[in-house]
Amino acid sequence: MRLTSVDVCSGAGGLALGLERAGFDPVLLLDNKPVACETLRRNRPSWNVLEMELAHFDPTMHRQVYGVDLLSAGLPRVKSSATTKRVDTGLELRLLQTTVRLAHTIQPKALLIENVPELVASPDFGEIRDYIQKELACLEYRFYWFVLNASDFGVPQDRKQGVLVALNDRSFDRFEAPAPTVARHVTVGEALLPSMSARGWAGAEKWAAQANRVAPTLVGGSDNRGGADLGLTGTKKTWAQMGINGAALGDEVPGMDGVQESDTSGSPLKKLTVEQAATLQSFPQDWIVTGKKTARYRQIGHASPPPVGEALGRAIAQALRR
Structure with a gap:
């Protein structure tokens, strides 16, 4: 049985491609860059690609997104609150907050966010984690934070990724974080x-x-x-x-x-x-x-390697299907 997804900040499609291999068919993909949307349409003409700022996305105009199995986001890398106040407008943080709020509206069975590894446990990101966890608690999601290294999944690159997976109560206890798929790293x-x-x-x-x-x-x-x-x-x-x-x-x-x-x-x-x-x-x-x-x-360079997306997608799909 195929599952459904909405993917935001899709970029070149690395995460969406991996999820597709794991059994998820996207009902909508969203990115604000014309060249990224062109990449997605070139490779998957059947995908419903929307070129738009995430903050301007109105789910009520796209009713097919409601109740999908998964909301996924390979978001631009957030900076700590101290760094944001010093040098940045906080755009990356706002995109993260907007993605979490979007879950309020579309009510997916699972939420997947991929970002910097420091987001998982670093004290510098404590405020961001607190915000996310409070929002998810309001939605009655339970969640896992963990770090994966793409090299453990056959990607010839030392690329650590911080991952948040949130699921409803029915599926939460059935989820297990992906185990490495290779015994030896590819050089x-x-x-x-x-x-x-x-x-x-x-x-x-x-x-x-x-x-x-x-x-x-x-x-x-x-x-x-x-x-x-x-x-x-x-x-x-x-x-x-x-x-x-x-x-x-x-x-x-x-x-x-x-x-x-x-x-x-x-x-x-x-x-x-x-x-x-x-x-x-x-x-x-x-x-x-x-x-x-x-x-x-x-x-x-901004993409999530497809093998990591596939491993995450298989783990989430297994929890949802059991």
Whole structure:
């Protein structure tokens, strides 16, 4: 039996894709970015995609959302209350609060929110957790907080995710947080060797042997800053140890002589392509992320890896179906 869902802040569709594999069919997906909505429609023309700010979403205009099995949200990363007061307008926090309030209206059987790992237990996020828990108590939901690492689910990346799962009383005791699905983590070299060798680069296997660890967390960055790179200075040093230039993305994989024609940096390190970044997020090869290079990379970097969404979806589905 297939289950139904509403997915908000859907982005490139990583969480929704994983939930689809777990048996959830979305009745509506919502995102405020045109390029993300284009990605969703390109890959799943049958999905009902709504381009709109979450704060402006009126469920009464979309009656199919009422009583769905699951409300899911891979939200922009919230900041602690101290940080929010100092440097930020608190947009991410408002999106989190709006998602919880949306559960009041549509009354899903289960709620899934994925965010920063610190949200689960850090004292800096105590006020946010208190707000969420009070709202859920009013709805008579019971809830679990826990942290998952995407590398435990076959994703070649050290990507910790804070997760909230809330369910009604009937299903709560039947829920179990997903257990790891792999006994050994997939390395960057293993994941990217097929693409690194696709144009005949003789040094690809030697490079893959050097890239013998999981990747650091991919970050999409802010829409308000420049082009795409792979993170802060410390993260770029980690990439360099694996033979990767983290300062920018490339347009093509190495040729037979190891040269990337678009790379004029003079560095022997290789630049990842957008497609390789998608591989490190465990998107399937046929999943097309639309837009220009930086917009594509940001969608990928902000996404929830589909295997994590699938594991969470299977655990929730099992609790709902029993």
